[in-house]
Amino acid sequence: MMTGMEETDGLSQDNPMDEFTKARLFSRQGGGEKRIKDQHKKGKLTARERIATLLDEGSFQELGSLATHQVTDFGMAEKRFPGDGVVTGIGRIDGRRVAVYAQDFTVLGGSFSQVQAQKINRVQDLALESGIPVIGLNDSGGARVQEGVRSLAAYGEVFARNVKASGVIPQISVIMGPCAGGAVYSPALTDFTIMVDGTSAMLLTGPGVVASVTGEKVSSQELGGSDVHNTRSGNAHFRTRSDTEALALVQRILGYLPSNTQEDAPVLPSDDPIDRSDDELNVAVPSDGQSAYSMRKVLETIFDRDSLLEVHREFAPNAIVAFARLGGRSVGIVANEPSFMFGVLDINSSDKISRFVRLCDTFSLPVVTFVDCPGYLPGVDQEYNGVIRHGAKIIYAYCECSAPKISVVTRKAIGGSYVALGSRQMGADVTLAWPTAQIAVMGPEGAAPLVNGRQIREAADQDAERQRFIEEYRKRFFNPYRAADIGQIDEVIEPRETRFQLAQALDLLRTKVVSVVPKKHGLFPVRGDQSWRISHGAWR
Ligand code: HXC
Secondary structure, eight states, X not given: OOOOGGGSOSSOSSOHHHHHHHHHHHHTSTTOHHHHHHHHHTTOOOHHHHHHHHSOTTOOEEOOTTOOOOOOGGGGGGOOOTTTTEEEEEEEETTEEEEXXXXXXXXXXXXXXXXXXXHHHHHHHHHHHHTOOEEXXXXXXXXXXXXXXXXXXXHHHHHHHHHHHTTTSOEEEEEEEEEEGGGGHHHHHSSEEEEETTTOEEESSOHHHHHHHHOOOOOHHHHHSHHIIIIISOOOSEEESSHHHHHHHHHHHHHTSOSSTTSOOOOOOOOSOTXXXXXXXXXXXXXXXXXXXXXXXHHXXXXXXXXXXXXXXXXXXXXXXXXXXXTTEEXXXXXEOTTTGGGOBOHHHHHHHHHHHHHHHHTTOOEEEEEXXXXXXXXXXXXXXXHHHHHHHHHHHHHHOOSOEEEEEEEEEETHHHHHTTOGGGTOSEEEEOTTOEEESSOHHHHHHXXXXXXXXXXXXXXXXXXXXXXXXXXXXXXXXXXXXXXXXSEEOOGGGHHHHHHHHHHHHTTOOOOOOOOSOOOOOOOTTSOOOOOOOOOO
């Protein structure tokens, strides 16, 4: 075991440059050869390798590499490592400045100490003051047990800064190993959480505690692996197969975002013509008006080639939220996915959509909404679990969003889904519809007994009467023209022209200015006794 700088022999104590070389060498050794080998055996990179992979070559400026704890209890005096289990500093990604910290599992299991917090706080503060993103690479056994309440207080310092920075600079958490106990709340307070398959786990309590408290027997992966948080809990937004993929994803995400809310997102050169039209869009919606189709494919066709990046892809797949580019400019996309549960809105998709709309608003990214939704999901389970409150989040988020908003109704926009998903009343700036749009209060099967119940009951052939009504209703209301008549839809467009129409509207809205009522903050619809992910947005 390494015990301190005094072990690096052969260099003069009197020569400042020797002393410097010694200190630097020592600070680069992490937890030593054996632990680095163990880290590699698990398929994980070390903290320094991760930073080198993430940042532009040669751009890393380390801060605090010599800081170490002063704890003497529990034999800690012999376990002093310069840097204290976290590597922190600033650097560049694609030439843009970022702050970064990477927990070093090879040093005391990356356990979180007072000194770790001070180092992380330092880069958080510098990032907020300078308006640059913070990226946290998590790989830690949680609060350093030997430091007692000091390490708990230290977490509080990180959380407070996460909240302060929320809605000002992008914050990205990458889980690349254990992230246990209170440590999980920092990722939950940041904008994006990426998990690495197989090696990462986010758990409030480990399997042992779960077994003793609830009697449930689960493995760490079953309890908090990337699969759980991407598909079930929704706590993670992305998963990757390796550390390297995760770090490449961070670079990609940042490409869609400004460095802070006072700046614009980067505009990339695009060789995809703005007026590219695609005939396949004209037949994207099945002619029977009912069958499923892939909204994802529609989006891939409309936006710049290969620019679609789905967030929360595996959580609530009846909705799509994604970044994309149009003419090289970043946009946020919200869409229903008719190929999964008919694109219905439910509790989880309401969470997913509302959080994303707020995220786009925070960073002033235009929100383009594609609507094909039969409405909110009916049923006892949804009602008991608060679909009303969760559904209200979508309405709240759209109404609050002052970024440019454009909606395109591709097919169903029935009842609440029409109003909630980017209607004129939610502040949509431009509303478009395809000729296949069906904008109505409710479906014909539900409307028949409500509106024509008596006639149906009194008819000699009740089925024929019901069918006659359904056909009449469908013809009269299941189209975009009633909505266009009264100005709810600005224009019914040919689907193949959607890309150009959106480009025109986005160009118009680039200089959109909205005046807002000053207030401290509103009350986003949440309930105290059910967990929810912190959403953030800012009035601009
Ligand atoms: C101090 C720790 C530590 C910790 C690990 N280590 N976690 N030291 N405090 N929290 C040390 C180990 O003693 C060991 O040191 C080295 O790191 C590597 O750990 P191993 O257990 O050998 O590694 P591994 O087998 O890979 O297991 C990793 C692990 C396990 C699954 C993360 O270490 C573990 O379960 N740790 C505790 C996780 C946990 O319950 N955290 C919650 C803490 S409470 P040596 O020198 O022996 O090699 C908390 C509340 C905060 O965080 C609330 C804030 C609001």
